[in-house]
Amino acid sequence: MSKHTAKVSLGFTNEKVPVGTHMCLIFTDEKERKSSLLKYLLSGLKAGERATCFSNKTDKNQLQSFLEANGISYDESINNQSVSLSGTSEVYIQDGIFDPDRMLNTLRDFYDESLSMGFSASRVIGEMIPEIQNVPGGERLLEYESRVSLLLKDHPVTSVCQYDANAFDGATIMEVLKVHPKMIVNGSVVNNPFFIEPEQYLKECC
Amino acid sequence: MSRKKKLSSKIIGQISLMQSVVAQLPDKTSMIKFVCHGFKDIPGVENVRYFLSDGVDTLPWDSSVTQHAFSVRFQDQVESKLIVKLSDLNLFSPYIPFVENFCTMLGVIFDKQHQQELNITIMNDLEQRVRERTKELELEIIERKQIETELRKSEQQYRDFVENTDTLVTKVDSEGRFVYVNHTANKIFGISPEECVGLSAFSFINPNDRGRTEEWFNDCIQGKIKTSTIGNNQISRSGIGREIIWTVTFNYDEHCQVTHINSIGRDITKLKILESQLRQSQKMEAIGTIAGGIAHDFNNILGIVLGNIELAITDIPEWNPAKQNLKKIKQASFRAKEIVRQLLTFTRKTAHEKEVIPIQDLVKETIGLLRASIPTSVDLKTQIQEDTGSIKANATQIHQVLVNLCTNAVYAMDNTGVLEIKVSQLKIDDQVKSFDKKLCAGSYIKLSVKDNGIGISKETQEKIFDPYFTTKEIGKGTGMGLSVVHGIVNGHDGEISIQSEVGKGTCVNIIFPEVSAPLTKIIEEQSEIQKGNEKILFVDDEPSLVELAQTILQRLGYEVEAFVDPVKAFVKFESDPESFDLIITDMTMPKMTGDQLSRKVLKIRPTMPIILCTGYNNKISEEHSKKIGIRTFLQKPLGMNTLAATIRSALDVSKN
Numbered sequence: 001m002s003k004h005t006a007k008v009s010l011g012f013t014n015e016k017v018p019v020g021t022h023m024c025l026i027f028t029d030e031k032e033r034k035s036s037l038l039k040y041l042l043s044g045l046k047a048g049e050r051a052t053c054f055s056n057k058t059d060k061n062q063l064q065s066f067l068e069a070n071g072i073s074y075d076e077s078i079n080n081q082s083v084s085l086s087g088t089s090e091v092y093i094q095d096g097i098f099d100p101d102r103m104l105n106t107l108r109d110f111y112d113e114s115l116s117m118g119f120s121a122s123r124v125i126g127e128m129i130p131e132i133q134n135v136p137g138g139e140r141l142l143e144y145e146s147r148v149s150l151l152l153k154d155h156p157v158t159s160v161c162q163y164d165a166n167a168f169d170g171a172t173i174m175e176v177l178k179v180h181p182k183m184i185v186n187g188s189v190v191n192n193p194f195f196i197e198p199e200q201y202l203k204e205c206c
Numbered sequence: 207m208s209r210k211k212k213l214s215s216k217i218i219g220q221i222s223l224m225q226s227v228v229a230q231l232p233d234k235t236s237m238i239k240f241v242c243h244g245f246k247d248i249p250g251v252e253n254v255r256y257f258l259s260d261g262v263d264t265l266p267w268d269s270s271v272t273q274h275a276f277s278v279r280f281q282d283q284v285e286s287k288l289i290v291k292l293s294d295l296n297l298f299s300p301y302i303p304f305v306e307n308f309c310t311m312l313g314v315i316f317d318k319q320h321q322q323e324l325n326i327t328i329m330n331d332l333e334q335r336v337r338e339r340t341k342e343l344e345l346e347i348i349e350r351k352q353i354e355t356e357l358r359k360s361e362q363q364y365r366d367f368v369e370n371t372d373t374l375v376t377k378v379d380s381e382g383r384f385v386y387v388n389h390t391a392n393k394i395f396g397i398s399p400e401e402c403v404g405l406s407a408f409s410f411i412n413p414n415d416r417g418r419t420e421e422w423f424n425d426c427i428q429g430k431i432k433t434s435t436i437g438n439n440q441i442s443r444s445g446i447g448r449e450i451i452w453t454v455t456f457n458y459d460e461h462c463q464v465t466h467i468n469s470i471g472r473d474i475t476k477l478k479i480l481e482s483q484l485r486q487s488q489k490m491e492a493i494g495t496i497a498g499g500i501a502h503d504f505n506n507i508l509g510i511v512l513g514n515i516e517l518a519i520t521d522i523p524e525w526n527p528a529k530q531n532l533k534k535i536k537q538a539s540f541r542a543k544e545i546v547r548q549l550l551t552f553t554r555k556t557a558h559e560k561e562v563i564p565i566q567d568l569v570k571e572t573i574g575l576l577r578a579s580i581p582t583s584v585d586l587k588t589q590i591q592e593d594t595g596s597i598k599a600n601a602t603q604i605h606q607v608l609v610n611l612c613t614n615a616v617y618a619m620d621n622t623g624v625l626e627i628k629v630s631q632l633k634i635d636d637q638v639k640s641f642d643k644k645l646c647a648g649s650y651i652k653l654s655v656k657d658n659g660i661g662i663s664k665e666t667q668e669k670i671f672d673p674y675f676t677t678k679e680i681g682k683g684t685g686m687g688l689s690v691v692h693g694i695v696n697g698h699d700g701e702i703s704i705q706s707e708v709g710k711g712t713c714v715n716i717i718f719p720e721v722s723a724p725l726t727k728i729i730e731e732q733s734e735i736q737k738g739n740e741k742i743l744f745v746d747d748e749p750s751l752v753e754l755a756q757t758i759l760q761r762l763g764y765e766v767e768a769f770v771d772p773v774k775a776f777v778k779f780e781s782d783p784e785s786f787d788l789i790i791t792d793m794t795m796p797k798m799t800g801d802q803l804s805r806k807v808l809k810i811r812p813t814m815p816i817i818l819c820t821g822y823n824n825k826i827s828e829e830h831s832k833k834i835g836i837r838t839f840l841q842k843p844l845g846m847n848t849l850a851a852t853i854r855s856a857l858d859v860s861k862n
Contacts (some may be wrong), residue, residue, distance in 0.1 A: 192223065
């Protein structure tokens with residue numbers, strides 16, 4: 001759970017959440033995924049936050065059109081590094097392996113950089129891909145997610161993890177619930193009763 | 207609160223969240239895995255399994271194990287069961303209603319998902335059908351477009367054919383009114399196709415043919431005739447007649463009643479004219495054959511009469527009054543000879559054979575024959591310039607031209623008036639092409655036939671040469687006369703024109719190109735008889751003529767050997783070819799004709815002088831005679847002077 005009191009808008013819901021909240025969005029509809037992703041980034045930029053996105057399905061043109069339709073210059077945002085877009089595969093899988101430590105360092109660096117660059121806050125939205133489970137280190141996905149919750153306590157990057165219910169089986173989805181303190185259900189942010197505190201989860205399950 | 211009934215809000219929250227999340231999972235397997243996994247967090251639960259219901263109430267674990275089954279109903283039946291293995295029933299039992307509710311909801315989700323899958327399947331199926339049908343329709347459209355293109359092409363071909371053909375194409379309804387007529391209507395009916403539509407097709411038929419055609423039409427409409435052809439004469443609005451042969455087909459309604467008649471009309475006017483000309487020429491040929499036969503016999507008879515009269519005149523002294531009588535008989539015999547010659551002129555040639563003819567002779571001969579058929583109330587005046595020149599013509603056709611023009615003139619004068627026939631020379635130079643601009647500069651011969659009859663209006667003059675155009679009453683004229691004249695004049699490279707004024711009369715002018723004069727055919731009768739002493743072989747199958755010729759030739763001083771049998775004559779010649787100086791032979795003889803005999807003789811003695819005589823023979827002409835080497839060609843009957851001069855001439859040429 002985030003210990004930070006400042007609240008940020010997510011863009012796709014009226015609710016505000018404390019900065020550094022780790023949330024999970026289970027989706028089956030591609031439109032829903034894309035809409036929430038773009039609105040989330042836009043909301044961060046409007047709030048003066050630094051935002052980044054890991055997605056294989058979202059391309060530069062979609063983001064550019066959306067931002068410019070909402071009065072934000074894409075090129076300017078890219079140039080001042082307030083927004084960035086990377087493919088999930090290239091971020092999560094490097095040299096053919098998934099390394100949770102490297103990923104956590106990346107998150108940490110992102111947070112620190114954002115602070116040093118003067119952004120009020122930072123946020124990330126990542127679309128998880130099932131291929132991660134099939135590469136070396138992929139079995140540590142839930143460990144990674146749990147450790148993200150731990151990291152965010154000191155490096156509060158507001159994070160949304162998008163899981164495609166069509167791509168992950170029911171058992172995995174249930175496990176995913178256990179490592180995200182908040183769930184986005186029907187467009188609303190709800191507490192996740194399945195969530196297991198990372199210290200406990202990492203101790204019992206990993 | 208007993209321990210048994212204590213509920214954890216976290217567990218209730220989990221169950222509630224599961225309800226939200228499970229609905230998002232894509233399939234039953236994923237849902238079940240999710241649920242089995244999630245239910246393990248419920249207090250008192252050791253394990254969870256899911257079974258598809260097979261109707262047997264079996265449990266996955268041993269009966270000693272505490273377990274609880276929850277039914278998942280799907281479409282009003284227990285579709286499957288969720289079996290919960292319990293480690294502590296007391297801890298679990300407070301959650302049983304929540305799990306039961308969850309399972310009920312799961313059944314609803316399954317049902318909904320099933321419906322969605324069904325909808326997707328139906329939609330996919332529908333979309334697939336739509337795609338297939340669309341593809342079929344696209345193919346059908348392509349096919350239809352191809353068919354339409356083909357149809358358009360075919361229609362265009364049909365239209366081109368119908369609209370460009372010279373053939374008349376019509377469609378009439380059962381009342382005989384035009385429904386469709388192609389452009390040929392302009393030519394045949396003299397009005398546009400649009401004007402024809404709605405008019406009665408019978409209104410254009412010559413009254414002579416109308417009744418017969420109406421009767422035929424009614425038979426067609428009543429189904430008595432299935433397919434048919436009919437010929438009739440169509441009269442255009444401007445009065446021009448055309449012979450049309452119709453081929454028809456029928457359109458029927460559902461009761462097999464004829465609704466329309468489709469007709470193709472072929473204009474056979476020219477064919478009819480040719481037929482008419484052919485009939486005329488065949489008639490002339492038949493007359494010629496008969497006349498030729500008569501002339502042959504008649505000339506032989508005349509020859510005997512004339513020869514004997516000439517001998518008698520020679521024998522009778524001047525003081526004897528009988529001598530004058532004999533001279534009159536001789537004159538009459540010459541006139542008879544001339545009449546036979548004139549007859550032969552018009553009958554001996556085939557229809558299209560042309561020869562160089564002095565036109566004044568031809569016109570004079572025709573007038574001679576016409577006189578008898580022109581009423582005496584018509585004053586026939588001729589003005590024929592002597593030495594007018596010759597034209598290359600078919601004598602029979604020129605005769606026909608003059609007869610037609612004179613007949614028309616007499617009709618126009620109602621058998622009373624002045625008919626003038628004039629022949630003159632006409633020179634056309636490059637500067638003055640007065641007669642007709644089509645004519646080149648050169649020498650021409652002009653033939654004019656003028657009457658002082660009723661005259662011809664300007665309007666009538668424009669169509670006067672059209673076939674079947676006539677101003678005469680029905681039955682009195684064919685309308686072919688001037689059309690035939692026009693055809694003949696054209697066939698002779700000539701031109702025809704009409705000058706006429708209503709109430710004053712008409713003058714038809716014809717001009718023909720002049721050609722060089724023909725060879726002299728007949729040596730004129732000479733007053734002084736030429737004699738000789740050479741030896742002559744005379745051959746004729748007519749004994750009287752042989753006897754007469756022998757007498758005449760001997761009186762002229764010649765030594766004569768005469769034969770009635772050409773074969774015997776040839777044998778005699780063959781025995782001593784050099785013994786004869788001249789051969790005179792008849793043409794038409796049994797066993798061997800005159801030309802055959804001549805050929806055989808000339809084969810033995812190529813320079814042998816031969817005179818070929820003929821009463822009439824259409825197989826040989828003077829030109830043909832000369833081609834085979836015969837020196838002279840003589841037309842019977844032979845006058846003594848002519849015979850004497852011809853013999854002398856042939857012998858002298860041979861000696862020189």
